[in-house]
Amino acid sequence: MGELVAGVDVATANVRVQVHDPSGELVASASRPLPQPVRSPGGRSEQDASTWWPAVRDSLRECTAALGERSSGIAALAVSATSGTVVLVDRHGDPVTPALMYDDRRAGAEALTAAEAGARRWDRIGIRPSAGSGLARIARLASDAPDDAVLACHTPDVIGWKLVGRPVATDSSHALKSGYDAVAGEWASEVFDALGVPAALLPEVVRPTTVLGAVGARAAELTGLPVGCEVRAGMTDGCAGQLACGAVDVGQFVTVLGTTLVLKGVSKELVRDPAGAVYSHLHPDGVWLPGGAANVGGSALSDVDVAELRSLDEAATERGPSGAVNYPLRGEGERFPFLAEGARGFVLGEPADRVDEYRSRLEGVAFCERLAVERLAELGAPAEGPMRTAGGGARSLAWCRIRASVLDRPVMRMQEAGTALGAALLAAAGSVHPDLSRAAAAMVPTGEVVEPEAAEVPALETSYQRFLAELRERGWL
Numbered sequence: 001m002g003e004l005v006a007g008v009d010v011a012t013a014n015v016r017v018q019v020h021d022p023s024g025e026l027v028a029s030a031s032r033p034l035p036q037p038v039r040s041p042g043g044r045s046e047q048d049a050s051t052w053w054p055a056v057r058d059s060l061r062e063c064t065a066a067l068g069e070r071s072s073g074i075a076a077l078a079v080s081a082t083s084g085t086v087v088l089v090d091r092h093g094d095p096v097t098p099a100l101m102y103d104d105r106r107a108g109a110e111a112l113t114a115a116e117a118g119a120r121r122w123d124r125i126g127i128r129p130s131a132g133s134g135l136a137r138i139a140r141l142a143s144d145a146p147d148d149a150v151l152a153c154h155t156p157d158v159i160g161w162k163l164v165g166r167p168v169a170t171d172s173s174h175a176l177k178s179g180y181d182a183v184a185g186e187w188a189s190e191v192f193d194a195l196g197v198p199a200a201l202l203p204e205v206v207r208p209t210t211v212l213g214a215v216g217a218r219a220a221e222l223t224g225l226p227v228g229c230e231v232r233a234g235m236t237d238g239c240a241g242q243l244a245c246g247a248v249d250v251g252q253f254v255t256v257l258g259t260t261l262v263l264k265g266v267s268k269e270l271v272r273d274p275a276g277a278v279y280s281h282l283h284p285d286g287v288w289l290p291g292g293a294a295n296v297g298g299s300a301l302s303d304v305d306v307a308e309l310r311s312l313d314e315a316a317t318e319r320g321p322s323g324a325v326n327y328p329l330r331g332e333g334e335r336f337p338f339l340a341e342g343a344r345g346f347v348l349g350e351p352a353d354r355v356d357e358y359r360s361r362l363e364g365v366a367f368c369e370r371l372a373v374e375r376l377a378e379l380g381a382p383a384e385g386p387m388r389t390a391g392g393g394a395r396s397l398a399w400c401r402i403r404a405s406v407l408d409r410p411v412m413r414m415q416e417a418g419t420a421l422g423a424a425l426l427a428a429a430g431s432v433h434p435d436l437s438r439a440a441a442a443m444v445p446t447g448e449v450v451e452p453e454a455a456e457v458p459a460l461e462t463s464y465q466r467f468l469a470e471l472r473e474r475g476w477l
Helices: 049-073 108-117 119-125 134-143 155-164 172-178 189-195 217-223 237-244 306-319 354-378 397-407 419-428 436-443 454-473
Strands: 004-010 014-020 026-033 038-040 044-047 074-081 086-089 151-154 211-214 230-232 253-257 261-265 279-282 288-293 325-327 346-348 387-390 411-413 448-450
Touching: 004 049, 004 155, 004 237, 004 419, 014 049, 014 419, 026 049, 049 074, 049 155, 049 217, 074 155, 074 237, 074 419, 086 134, 086 155, 108 119, 108 134, 108 189, 134 151, 134 172, 134 189, 151 155, 151 172, 155 172, 155 211, 155 217, 155 230, 172 279, 230 419, 237 253, 237 261, 237 288, 237 419, 253 354, 261 354, 288 354, 306 354, 306 397, 325 354, 325 454, 346 454, 354 397, 354 454, 387 397, 397 411, 397 448, 397 454, 419 436
Parallel strands: 004 074, 074 230, 253 387, 387 411
Antiparallel strands: 004 014, 014 026, 038 044, 086 151, 211 230, 253 261, 261 288, 279 288, 325 346, 411 448
């Protein structure tokens, strides 16, 4: 058996391939651009899915060429992609429709039908169909399917078909919001019946890390991969990013602080949130990955000049806790850790100056993070140990220190985490390592631990309680 694994990340704007050895060392990488989705008023967001395979093929070929003879040691690969992107393909695995992207919102009527037809099932598994779900998009595509369409595919399924030379199963992670019941292990047939989607259009579903097949001679010739290289089932980009941070065992959690704040973790039992703000993916080992995505996050700083960020961080660190309480939501509506369609940002008190106001924004996002951690604990998924963190916000040491002080627990910055590494971990589980836990222990880089500022904890606790009181007063909590 070979010693190397490859992770493939098919994002919206590009494809990235990384090849790692069993210790996690990056031994080769390559990327190719993808065409920007065609977006227009009314919620349309489409991409030419026929561009995915050439971009993956060429990225793999670049990696194997760079590795030379060592490329024969690539034992397995897995593919991760954006959640909810779907396309119909023909009997050759070639797309016959545009891909409806994760942010295509035109299937509102289909989502409403799906919500009503599967109401009991959705209540049981904690998933709520929406116009932004893969389920609604599959129904929209099926309603006007070309005669040669034979299967609804998520992005990794298209790539897997090309690598193996035949149709492959989809993974339960990408299928989760496409109408798959991960608790019962079945598609929500009553919902697809109501939507008029033929059962034959839906692929088989397997757990992540399952072997889907092996690279065939034709794909080996095109990519440089060895014939027989295992193609293993991946997970969505969000889940792969979580794994790349090392959050793979029960109690481990990660906050990805990008434009929005996303919190994900591992729990022994399925988390059921009556409010519908939390949903859970199925872990490859049968436990659960609960989490949610807020509307607040790094967008709170979108009006701050990038050139100012470092100086403001330094000044905010010297200043200490703000006297104001800030919920820095841009726009209207919140979805996690509480659901409030009418939620809007607010400031309690008067910031002393620009630095104080900036500091209050950093604290406000940290308050939302703490509320999310507490909400998940209430639902039966407590976080243990350091809070891992990635994303653009994790680059700010000042912000991480504030977050650690608000959480009153260490924050561990995982600056080398990424979807391609997460996909490589899934490829490694069962090939070069016995399971996902040991793959992560060996391959995920050690993070930088940021401790709380003990002297700031009491003042931040007071502000946090004011924050909670205001949310209750407004009826959002």
